[in-house]
Every structure is written in structure tokens, then in C-alpha cells.
Amino acid sequence: MAVQALYFSERDGQEMALKNPDKMLFTNKADADARDRMLELSEEIMVFLQSRVEGLTDDLAEQCALSIAQEKDLFQKALKKPSLLNASRENSE
Numbered sequence: 177m178a179v180q181a182l183y184f185s186e187r188d189g190q191e192m193a194l195k196n197p198d199k200m201l202f203t204n205k206a207d208a209d210a211r212d213r214m215l216e217l218s219e220e221i222m223v224f225l226q227s228r229v230e231g232l233t234d235d236l237a238e239q240c241a242l243s244i245a246q247e248k249d250l251f252q253k254a255l256k257k258p259s260l261l262n263a264s265r266e267n268s269e
Contacts, residue, residue: 181203184202187216
């Protein structure tokens with residue numbers, strides 16, 4: 177019987193990672209670390225949004241922040257060329 181190590185971000189928690197193994201369990205530490213950094217960025221973005229957008233609910237702030245953090249590379253490119261933000265959406269329609 178082989179042994180396999182699985183990694184997850186403590187920010188997700190073990191229970192949540194086991195419920196969503198496709199997105200939250202990793203076979204190498206580097207991928208788990210990348211997820212952890214993305215979740216850390218998401219938390220910071222959420223706090224930023226809540227401090228800047230009056231009336232923004234916690235759930236909506238969390239969803240927005242997670243979406244931005246997951247697409248951070250796209251946002252970095254869009255700082256130079258804003259039309260990139262919606263280019264992939266327009267191509268899929």
C-alpha cells in the first residue's frame with residue numbers, strides 16, 4: 177500500500193478541504209502555499225472593500241475579494257490595458 181501526502185491551506189481548514197478536494201487538497205506543498213497566499217490576498221482585499229464601499233455585506237465583500245484574488249494576474253495586466261478585464265468574457269459569448 178502506497179502512502180500519499182496531501183496538503184491544504186489552514187485558512188480553508190481540514191474539514192472544508194476534505195469537502196472540496198478538487199479545489200482545496202493538493203499533492204504538493206507549493207500548490208497549497210499558492211492557495212494560502214491567494215486566500216491571504218482575498219482577506220486583505222475584503223477588508224479594503226468593506227472600508228471603502230458603504231453598505232457592502234460581508235458575503236458580497238468576500239465573494240468579490242475572492243474573485244479578484246483568484247484573477248490577480250489578469251488584474252495586474254489590466255492595470256496596463258483595462259480592456260483585458262472583459263476580453264475573455266466577450267470571446268466566450
